[in-house]
Amino acid sequence: MNYLPVFLRIRNAPCLVVGGGAVALRKVELLLSAGASVTVVSKSQDHRILNLVQQDKITYLKCGFSPELIKGMHLVVAATDDRTVNQQVSEAAMAHAIPVNVVDQPELSSFIVPSIVDRSPVIVAIGTGGTAPILARLLKSRLETLIPAAYGRLARLAGGFRQQVKAKFDSIAERRHFWEHVLQGPIAELVFSGRDDEARDALEQLIEKPDHSPAVQGEVYLVGAGPGDPDLLTFRALRLMQQADVVLYDRLVAREIVDLVRRDADRIFVGKARAKHTVPQTDINRLLVELAHQGKRVLRLKGGDPFIFGRGGEEIADLVRENIPFQVIPGITAASGCAAYAGIPLTHRDHAQSCVFVAGHLKDGQLDLNWSALCQPDQTVVVYMSLTGLETLCSKMIRHGADGDLPAALIQQGTTRNQKVITGTLATLPGAVSSGDIKPPTLLVIGHVVSLRSGLAWYNPDDSSPDTDTETTLHAKSDFSR
Numbered sequence: 001m002n003y004l005p006v007f008l009r010i011r012n013a014p015c016l017v018v019g020g021g022a023v024a025l026r027k028v029e030l031l032l033s034a035g036a037s038v039t040v041v042s043k044s045q046d047h048r049i050l051n052l053v054q055q056d057k058i059t060y061l062k063c064g065f066s067p068e069l070i071k072g073m074h075l076v077v078a079a080t081d082d083r084t085v086n087q088q089v090s091e092a093a094m095a096h097a098i099p100v101n102v103v104d105q106p107e108l109s110s111f112i113v114p115s116i117v118d119r120s121p122v123i124v125a126i127g128t129g130g131t132a133p134i135l136a137r138l139l140k141s142r143l144e145t146l147i148p149a150a151y152g153r154l155a156r157l158a159g160g161f162r163q164q165v166k167a168k169f170d171s172i173a174e175r176r177h178f179w180e181h182v183l184q185g186p187i188a189e190l191v192f193s194g195r196d197d198e199a200r201d202a203l204e205q206l207i208e209k210p211d212h213s214p215a216v217q218g219e220v221y222l223v224g225a226g227p228g229d230p231d232l233l234t235f236r237a238l239r240l241m242q243q244a245d246v247v248l249y250d251r252l253v254a255r256e257i258v259d260l261v262r263r264d265a266d267r268i269f270v271g272k273a274r275a276k277h278t279v280p281q282t283d284i285n286r287l288l289v290e291l292a293h294q295g296k297r298v299l300r301l302k303g304g305d306p307f308i309f310g311r312g313g314e315e316i317a318d319l320v321r322e323n324i325p326f327q328v329i330p331g332i333t334a335a336s337g338c339a340a341y342a343g344i345p346l347t348h349r350d351h352a353q354s355c356v357f358v359a360g361h362l363k364d365g366q367l368d369l370n371w372s373a374l375c376q377p378d379q380t381v382v383v384y385m386s387l388t389g390l391e392t393l394c395s396k397m398i399r400h401g402a403d404g405d406l407p408a409a410l411i412q413q414g415t416t417r418n419q420k421v422i423t424g425t426l427a428t429l430p431g432a433v434s435s436g437d438i439k440p441p442t443l444l445v446i447g448h449v450v451s452l453r454s455g456l457a458w459y460n461p462d463d464s465s466p467d468t469d470t471e472t473t474l475h476a477k478s479d480f481s482r
């Protein structure tokens, strides 16, 4: 190791920043966030530095650097573009053994500032010894995705009980075992889902009676997996996918996404093709309850968002009755995913002030929708489950007063490599779709916003190399129902 990583306590300590530009400003802000008492010295300054002076957050000396300025400082940063000045600052600080950093000049610095992942009080610092700061930044962004935002709250909760735990358990090994159990189990999960009070109670109980902790309680994560592209998963979805014991998924979840679930988790396919539920909904609901009662962390992975045509409400109703803890993690719903990837803004000041989502599947060959609401002007209508009823839907809208020339688009397997967009009007789209080779799932978008696609289409997966394994990519065999 060329450097010793340490965390320096500089709260209220006088620190000096030499330089008044944007780089200096960043260092000033960093020092302020650690509570330092900052003095800035420079001949000219960024207006944001003046703002800080006006808010009484820093002391500002409008002059050049002179060595006596470092007297009494606990830390010095040089952030000027004048190498001679930087050299002087470095020499003066080193002569008094005051830690000094010269931005971008590790050879003049006694310390370097790492890339930081801040979940205070948890802080991860990454350094490359000044060799490749960009690499440190790349690593930082990876870690940002891995460490839940609530880690700070978890650390504070643990900190509050540290002495109690120390008093309770004599050996280091016992204490380590205890904290490992707390920090990666259900108590941590309570903190991550914002239930800090319950977490505190559970922790208190566990310290009180570590041997009588209730049988491991299972829990259910109802997670939206988005419309297809695995990159559209949320951080929380990915984290829960990595810790589940068993996963229940259906056809709408892309195979690449199921592959991201923890390797040794049991996988249960619960089907759900239109009019052919492989596992009936009531059985799915019951299965979730049974698995949770066995103490398992159950991941119910759903396409898009669980609360948008996803029966999420039904699936958790039984959990509520049975007192089983659960979390609902939103996903990008097909409407926003497909619209974004098709270059169709769902609202636009000139074209649509509102947007409605409706389910368009036929019941006994009929479509029972509020037609006058759907035919309102300046509105975008997004129809889920619309492929089989497409023709009926378009003609009914025209019959209820919508303009036959109203633009409409059908998006096939939006956000995936197999995305295909067919555009037309209410009058022409059904014909265009029936002559095209369309593979579900598909989403219908109706409204003037569709005309914007001609200028905004940005995602054009290479036609020459479609995913040949279409069927399994989105587990698509027919149009999907809920």
Ligand code: SAH
Residues within 6 Å of the ligand: 227, 228, 252, 302, 303, 304, 305, 306, 307, 308, 309, 310, 332, 333, 334, 335, 338, 383, 384, 385, 386, 411, 412, 413, 414, 415, 416, 441, 442, 443, 444, 479, 480, 481, 482
């Ligand atoms: N909960 C899901 C919707 C489930 S209903 C969500 O929020 O997206 C199933 C319907 O969603 C399908 O019939 C289709 O209309 C739509 N859908 C889901 N994923 C899609 C995709 N990648 N491309 C086009 N339509 C999609």
